[in-house]
Amino acid sequence: MPQGQTPSTPDDGLTTRQRRNRPLVVVHHGAGKGKSTAAFGLALRAWNQGWSIGVFQFVKSAKWRIGEQAALEALGEVHTSTGQGGPVEWHKMGSGWSWSRRAGSEEDHAADALEGWREIQRRLAAETHGFYVLDEFTYPIKWGWIDPHEVAETLSSRPGHQHVVITGRDPHPALIEVADLVTEMTKVKHPFDSGQKGQRGIEW
Amino acid sequence: MPQGQTPSTPDDGLTTRQRRNRPLVVVHHGAGKGKSTAAFGLALRAWNQGWSIGVFQFVKSAKWRIGEQAALEALGEVHTSTGQGGPVEWHKMGSGWSWSRRAGSEEDHAADALEGWREIQRRLAAETHGFYVLDEFTYPIKWGWIDPHEVAETLSSRPGHQHVVITGRDPHPALIEVADLVTEMTKVKHPFDSGQKGQRGIEW
Numbered sequence: 001m002p003q004g005q006t007p008s009t010p011d012d013g014l015t016t017r018q019r020r021n022r023p024l025v026v027v028h029h030g031a032g033k034g035k036s037t038a039a040f041g042l043a044l045r046a047w048n049q050g051w052s053i054g055v056f057q058f059v060k061s062a063k064w065r066i067g068e069q070a071a072l073e074a075l076g077e078v079h080t081s082t083g084q085g086g087p088v089e090w091h092k093m094g095s096g097w098s099w100s101r102r103a104g105s106e107e108d109h110a111a112d113a114l115e116g117w118r119e120i121q122r123r124l125a126a127e128t129h130g131f132y133v134l135d136e137f138t139y140p141i142k143w144g145w146i147d148p149h150e151v152a153e154t155l156s157s158r159p160g161h162q163h164v165v166i167t168g169r170d171p172h173p174a175l176i177e178v179a180d181l182v183t184e185m186t187k188v189k190h191p192f193d194s195g196q197k198g199q200r201g202i203e204w
Numbered sequence: 205m206p207q208g209q210t211p212s213t214p215d216d217g218l219t220t221r222q223r224r225n226r227p228l229v230v231v232h233h234g235a236g237k238g239k240s241t242a243a244f245g246l247a248l249r250a251w252n253q254g255w256s257i258g259v260f261q262f263v264k265s266a267k268w269r270i271g272e273q274a275a276l277e278a279l280g281e282v283h284t285s286t287g288q289g290g291p292v293e294w295h296k297m298g299s300g301w302s303w304s305r306r307a308g309s310e311e312d313h314a315a316d317a318l319e320g321w322r323e324i325q326r327r328l329a330a331e332t333h334g335f336y337v338l339d340e341f342t343y344p345i346k347w348g349w350i351d352p353h354e355v356a357e358t359l360s361s362r363p364g365h366q367h368v369v370i371t372g373r374d375p376h377p378a379l380i381e382v383a384d385l386v387t388e389m390t391k392v393k394h395p396f397d398s399g400q401k402g403q404r405g406i407e408w
Contacts, residue, residue, distance in 0.1 A: 021403050022395075022400060022403075024395060024406060026406075027392075028238060030390070032387040032388065032389075033242070033385065033387045034232060034238055034242035034245075034387050034389065036245070037241075037242040037243075037245030037246050037248075037249075038237070038238035038241040038242035038245055038389075039241075039245070040245040040248055041238075041240070041241030041242055041243070041244040041245040041272065042241050042406065044241075044244055044248075044271055044272045044274075044275035044276065045241075045271030045272060045275075045404075045405050045406065045407075045408060046271070046405050046406075047271070047275050048270065048271035048272075048274040048275050048405075049271065049404060049405040051405060066252065067248055067249030067250070067251070067252035067253070068245065068248045068249060068252075070252040070288075070289070071248035071249075071251050071252050071279055071289065072248065074279060074282050074288060074289065075275055075278060075279065077282075078278050078281075078282060084274075084278060085274070085275065085278065130405075131405070163405070163406065176392070176393070179393060180393070180395040180400070181237065181393060181394055181395055182391075182392035182393035182394075183236040183237045183238045183389050183390065183391060183392060184236065184389075184390040184392050185236075185238065185242075185387050185388075185389055185390075186234070186387065186388040186389075186390055187386075187387060188231075188380070188386035188387060188388050189380070189383060189384070189385060189386035190385055190386075191226075191228060191384045191385055196226060196384070199225050199226075200249075200253060201249050201250050201252075201253040201255060201334075201335070201367070202228060202230075202246065202249065202367065203249075204249060
C-alpha cells in the first residue's frame with residue numbers, strides 16, 4: 001500500500017508533499033490483456049479530479065476502443081453539462097487526427113504517427129491536459145517512426161503537473177528509463193488458446 | 205489479436221458464434237498495479253454495451269476507489285437520464301453492504317465478506333447483472349472467510365450471459381482453474397521504491 005514509510009527517502013531536495021504530487025510517466029507493457037484497459041481505468045480517477053483528459057490512439061482501428069471512447073466521451077459530456085469531473089478529448093490516428101487536415105491520408109502511417117507526436121509535444125509544452133493516454137505508442141517508436149530519445153527528453157522536461165500513460169508491447173528502454181511506474185501485464189490464460197475468439201463488451 | 209484462426213478448435217459442440225459469445229470469468233492478479241483499474245476499464249466497455257454493471261468491493265476503504273466509483277456512478281446517471289449505456293451499482297464492504305441492515309457492524313469482516321458473496325450468488329442465480337467486478341475478492345478467500353470451491357462451482361454453473369472479473373493478489377488455484385482469462389500484473393518499477401508516496405488521481 002502506498003501509505004506509510006517508503007523504503008528510502010531520496011536526497012532530491014523535495015518535501016514529502018512535493019514528491020508525492022510529482023506527476024508520473026506510467027508504462028503498461030507485456031503480452032497480457034489489460035494494458036489499455038488499466039490506462040482507461042486510471043483515466044476515471046483523473047476525470048474525477050477534474051483534470052483534462054487527452055487520449056491519443058496510435059494504432060488500433062476505431063472498433064477496438066469504441067467502448068472506452070463512448071464511455072469517456074459520455075463523462076466529458078457530464079463535465080460540460082454539470083461541471084463534475086474533467087473534460088475529455090479523444091484523438092485517433094488512421095482516420096486522421098482530429099486537429100489535422102490530413103484526414104483520409106491513411107497510406108502514410110509513419111507521417112501520421114509523427115504528426116500525432118508533434119501535437120502531443122505542443123500540448124505538453126502548453127500544459128493542455130492533466131492526464132494523457134498515449135495508447136499503443138510503443139509501436140510507432142518500435143517501427144522507427146518516432147525517436148525514442150526525443151520522446152524521453154520531452155517527457156522528462158515537461159512542465160507543470162501532467163501525468164502521461166503509455167501502453168503497448170516492447171517499450172524502448174528509453175521509455176522504461178524515463179518512466180516512474182512500469183507494470184508488465186503477463187498472459188497466464190486466455191480464451192483464445194482454447195478456441196474462443198474476441199467478443200463485444202470484453203475486447204472492445 | 206483475437207481475430208483470425210484460433211490455435212485449436214475445441215470439440216465442445218458449440219458454433220464459433222456461440223463460443224465467441226460465451227461469458228467469461230476473468231482474473232487479474234499479481235504484485236503490480238492495474239488489477240482493479242483494468243477491471244474498471246473493462247467496465248467501460250460493458251457499460252457501452254448497455255449491460256448492467258455490479259461492482260462489489262471486498263477490502264479497500266472508500267478512499268481508494270473514490271475516482272472510479274464517482275466516474276462509474278456518473279455513467280450510471282447518464283444511463284438513467286439518457287438511456288445511453290447501462291445501469292451501474294456500486295457496493296462496498298466495511299461500511300455495510302448497501303442491501304444489508306448490518307451497516308455499522310464493521311467489526312465482523314468475515315461475516316460481512318460472506319454476506320457479500322451470498323448476495324452475489326443470489327444475483328448470479330437471478331441474472332441481475334451482465335458484468336460483475338468482484339474487487340479484491342481473492343483476499344477473503346485467502347483468509348478462509350469464503351470457500352474457494354463453492355465460488356468455483358457457483359461461477360462455473362452460473363446461468364445466462366454474465367461476465368465476472370475478480371481482482372487481487374494470490375488467487376486460490378480453484379479460481380485460476382475456473383477462469384477463462386487470467387492476467388498477472390507484474391511490478392517492474394514503482395515510484396514508491398524511489399521514495400514517492402501515493403497521490404490523488406493516480407492511486408485513488
